[in-house]
Amino acid sequence: MFNIAIAQSGGPTAAINASLTGVFAEASKVPLIDEIYGAENGIEGIINDRFVNLRNILTDEHDMELLMHTPSTILGSCRFKLKDHKESEDDYKKILATFEKHNIKAFFYIGGNDSMDTVLKLNGYFTEKGIDIKVIGIPKTIDNDLPETDHTPGFGSAAKYVATSLQEIIRDSRVYSIPSVTIVEIMGRDAGWLTASSCVLRANGEPAPHLIYLPEKEFSPEKYLADVKKALDRYKAVLVAVSEGIRFPGAHYDEHKDAFGHTQNAGIGKLLENYTKEHLNCKVRSIELNVMQRCSSHIASLTDLLEAKRAGEAAVTACIGNNCTGVMIILKRLSNNPYRVEMLTTPIENVANKEKKFPTEWITPEGNNVSIDALNYFLPLIQGEPVLEFRNGVPVHFRLDQ
Amino acid sequence: MFNIAIAQSGGPTAAINASLTGVFAEASKVPLIDEIYGAENGIEGIINDRFVNLRNILTDEHDMELLMHTPSTILGSCRFKLKDHKESEDDYKKILATFEKHNIKAFFYIGGNDSMDTVLKLNGYFTEKGIDIKVIGIPKTIDNDLPETDHTPGFGSAAKYVATSLQEIIRDSRVYSIPSVTIVEIMGRDAGWLTASSCVLRANGEPAPHLIYLPEKEFSPEKYLADVKKALDRYKAVLVAVSEGIRFPGAHYDEHKDAFGHTQNAGIGKLLENYTKEHLNCKVRSIELNVMQRCSSHIASLTDLLEAKRAGEAAVTACIGNNCTGVMIILKRLSNNPYRVEMLTTPIENVANKEKKFPTEWITPEGNNVSIDALNYFLPLIQGEPVLEFRNGVPVHFRLDQ
Numbered sequence: 001m002f003n004i005a006i007a008q009s010g011g012p013t014a015a016i017n018a019s020l021t022g023v024f025a026e027a028s029k030v031p032l033i034d035e036i037y038g039a040e041n042g043i044e045g046i047i048n049d050r051f052v053n054l055r056n057i058l059t060d061e062h063d064m065e066l067l068m069h070t071p072s073t074i075l076g077s078c079r080f081k082l083k084d085h086k087e088s089e090d091d092y093k094k095i096l097a098t099f100e101k102h103n104i105k106a107f108f109y110i111g112g113n114d115s116m117d118t119v120l121k122l123n124g125y126f127t128e129k130g131i132d133i134k135v136i137g138i139p140k141t142i143d144n145d146l147p148e149t150d151h152t153p154g155f156g157s158a159a160k161y162v163a164t165s166l167q168e169i170i171r172d173s174r175v176y177s178i179p180s181v182t183i184v185e186i187m188g189r190d191a192g193w194l195t196a197s198s199c200v201l202r203a204n205g206e207p208a209p210h211l212i213y214l215p216e217k218e219f220s221p222e223k224y225l226a227d228v229k230k231a232l233d234r235y236k237a238v239l240v241a242v243s244e245g246i247r248f249p250g251a252h253y254d255e256h257k258d259a260f261g262h263t264q265n266a267g268i269g270k271l272l273e274n275y276t277k278e279h280l281n282c283k284v285r286s287i288e289l290n291v292m293q294r295c296s297s298h299i300a301s302l303t304d305l306l307e308a309k310r311a312g313e314a315a316v317t318a319c320i321g322n323n324c325t326g327v328m329i330i331l332k333r334l335s336n337n338p339y340r341v342e343m344l345t346t347p348i349e350n351v352a353n354k355e356k357k358f359p360t361e362w363i364t365p366e367g368n369n370v371s372i373d374a375l376n377y378f379l380p381l382i383q384g385e386p387v388l389e390f391r392n393g394v395p396v397h398f399r400l401d402q
Numbered sequence: 403m404f405n406i407a408i409a410q411s412g413g414p415t416a417a418i419n420a421s422l423t424g425v426f427a428e429a430s431k432v433p434l435i436d437e438i439y440g441a442e443n444g445i446e447g448i449i450n451d452r453f454v455n456l457r458n459i460l461t462d463e464h465d466m467e468l469l470m471h472t473p474s475t476i477l478g479s480c481r482f483k484l485k486d487h488k489e490s491e492d493d494y495k496k497i498l499a500t501f502e503k504h505n506i507k508a509f510f511y512i513g514g515n516d517s518m519d520t521v522l523k524l525n526g527y528f529t530e531k532g533i534d535i536k537v538i539g540i541p542k543t544i545d546n547d548l549p550e551t552d553h554t555p556g557f558g559s560a561a562k563y564v565a566t567s568l569q570e571i572i573r574d575s576r577v578y579s580i581p582s583v584t585i586v587e588i589m590g591r592d593a594g595w596l597t598a599s600s601c602v603l604r605a606n607g608e609p610a611p612h613l614i615y616l617p618e619k620e621f622s623p624e625k626y627l628a629d630v631k632k633a634l635d636r637y638k639a640v641l642v643a644v645s646e647g648i649r650f651p652g653a654h655y656d657e658h659k660d661a662f663g664h665t666q667n668a669g670i671g672k673l674l675e676n677y678t679k680e681h682l683n684c685k686v687r688s689i690e691l692n693v694m695q696r697c698s699s700h701i702a703s704l705t706d707l708l709e710a711k712r713a714g715e716a717a718v719t720a721c722i723g724n725n726c727t728g729v730m731i732i733l734k735r736l737s738n739n740p741y742r743v744e745m746l747t748t749p750i751e752n753v754a755n756k757e758k759k760f761p762t763e764w765i766t767p768e769g770n771n772v773s774i775d776a777l778n779y780f781l782p783l784i785q786g787e788p789v790l791e792f793r794n795g796v797p798v799h800f801r802l803d804q
Binding site: 201 | 474577602693801
């Protein structure tokens with residue numbers, strides 16, 4: 001008998017708890033596994049020995065069901081970068097001490113490319129030292145920027161929220177008789193996946209968003225202005241989807257960097273709003289979808305939630321059934337119609353600290369929209385709506401504390 | 403036989419099309435009514451004779467069902483202030499010409515307190531001239547600031563969106579181990595109703611939002627800072643709900659006014675974020691819920707939608723059945739448990755250009771939250787979820803054009 005640990009890391013998504021549910025459900029079926037621990041605030045909780053016993057918390061099917069539909073991370077998260085163990089072994093020793101103290105033989109880390117850096121380093125350390133503790137990564141990010149995997153759990157729900165909200169913003173933007181430009185800033189750091197996914201509305205005959213700008217293509221303000229003018233000739237209310245990762249040439253950015261050295265690019269929407277107002281005589285507004293796009297579980301994609309859960313289950317199978325370590329679960333798309341996905345593994349060095357950009361061949365030659373291939377890629381990911389439990393008019397969330 | 407006209411005015415809501423559906427459905431039952439016209443862009447469409455024949459557009463139950471769940475105004479809207487006819491009769495003559503040309507004997511105007519000014523003036527003009535055209539107002543505003551009526555159609559859906567999103571933002575804000583303050587700016591111009599409605603989460607045992615600031619109470623930055631500090635002693639992640647109508651003393655506001663002279667108060671959230679950062683050593687973020695709070699039909703309140711429809715039906719009954727003119731439909735709450743509402747009328751002069759503020763007796767003595775009476779008032783308004791038709795992963799909207 002041995003115990004296992006799970007932790008969650010990086011930015012919240014609507015599906016990260018679904019992956020935890022998957023690990024828990026699958027691990028519960030393995031007779032060799034005794035306790036299933038959750039570490040608070042990612043790897044920080046392992047370093048500092050802050051655990052909750054998930055068997056005490058997830059006591060029945062109803063708890064599991066609620067957790068599936070609760071956004072963000074029930075265990076908390078972190079943005080902690082583990083130093084190379086050759087540089088400093090301190091944290092590694094603490095982690096090992098915690099694992100040994102609790103007889104933990106397998107560690108499941110749900111996160112994005114930064115979190116996979118932790119999986120890589122930890123697995124490297126254990127392997128080098130001949131320590132038999134398995135480390136498995138489970139992908140999660142609304143940015144969809146992990147290599148090797150067709151897409152990442154969490155992305156589909158964010159895309160469904162973005163599409164649903166954009167469709168409503170389109171209706172809202174069309175009410176007055178004067179021409180208008182509405183600029184919607186969408187998350188995704190340096191990758192344009194989430195912004196590009198707004199093209200799904202086209203499947204329902206919606207011409208908006210009329211213009212889509214991604215960080216994978218150099219942004220020209222002059223070209224943008226010409227694009228908007230042209231769109232205004234045809235449409236009364238023009239909707240522009242713009243990635244937060246777009247760089248406006250010459251603009252001053254607040255170069256705040258996080259613990260991983262990523263620049264925080266807030267504000268392109270407002271910047272473009274002001275620029276458009278300066279040059280065009282029409283109503284201009286910018287909207288930031290903000291954290292709602294990563295935590296709106298009330299309009300999550302059922303496909304995404306179920307895949308997130310399957311990724312959690314597959315991680316347990318890979319680790320316990322197939323004796324894997326130092327790998328991340330990846331999703332391989334088998335077919336689009338019917339949509340089918342299989343869960344595989346990839347060595348962690350293939351994904352850690354790496355980033356998958358939106359394919360430039362899916363950007364239209366004009367650089368202001370995306371192709372039908374992109375549409376076909378995105379559409380299956382946003383299908384299906386979860387049935388939620390409501391109490392007093394709002395969805396019931398699973399809560400550990402206040 | 404005669405014809406009727408319907409128009410929509412003011413800011414969009416998730417329920418304004420439901421009221422139109424109600425007028426259409428009830429008018430369709432009246433044998434004396436021949437055509438049912440919709441005017442484009444509110445009273446502007448009447449002045450300029452821009453009509454659509456709703457019988458050609460709403461052809462079956464499915465159309466009606468889709469329209470019920472489509473946000474914003476299918477006919478477009480306006481912010482047009484009719485001059486007093488003693489000052490200038492031009493627009494009145496145009497309106498009359500349009501009505502006479504199309505044999506329109508009753509006009510239904512769905513809108514807020516500014517739109518009711520149009521109903522008041524038009525009815526006054528027709529009465530004075532002895533013209534037999536009835537004018538009826540149907541209330542609509544997410545601000546909930548119309549007098550006489552218990553609440554306004556559109557408000558409940560906005561409140562449900564705000565509560566649902568705040569609950570998700572709360573989950574999102576709690577993931578990291580460091581203390582944080584999240585400030586959410588909520589719409590409502592000079593009335594705090596929508597911001598106050600965020601208290602509904604308390605019914606599910608959620609302590610957040612920990613602080614609620616409304617324009618009905620003078621805002622003191624020093625007191626605010628002390629409130630936040632105290633909340634941080636108890637809660638790791640403090641959530642502040644703040645009305646866009648709050649005035650930060652000494653701050654420079656962009657005094658842009660709309661056609662009705664209302665100041666556009668954008669930016670209090672960002673202002674408070676910067677102020678908090680200056681004075682407190684913790685993570686601070688501000689979020690503007692923006693237009694999503696008035697157009698998120700995907701999380702509309704079923705209670706609200708059904709009441710909005712009933713208000714439309716009641717307007718036809720009042721006009722055709724009871725021969726009323728120069729009135730607005732009001733909602734009277736009969737009981738809370740079970741929640742029951744009846745539709746009545748009030749003379750238009752009781753509501754036009756008047757504003758109902760959030761009751762100060764429902765604000766706690768500390769001025770930073772609301773009472774249980776407020777909670778009991780709000781709770782029934784956000785109950786129930788509509789069953790939506792989805793296509794390609796997003797709700798299907800009823801669309802007239804591109």
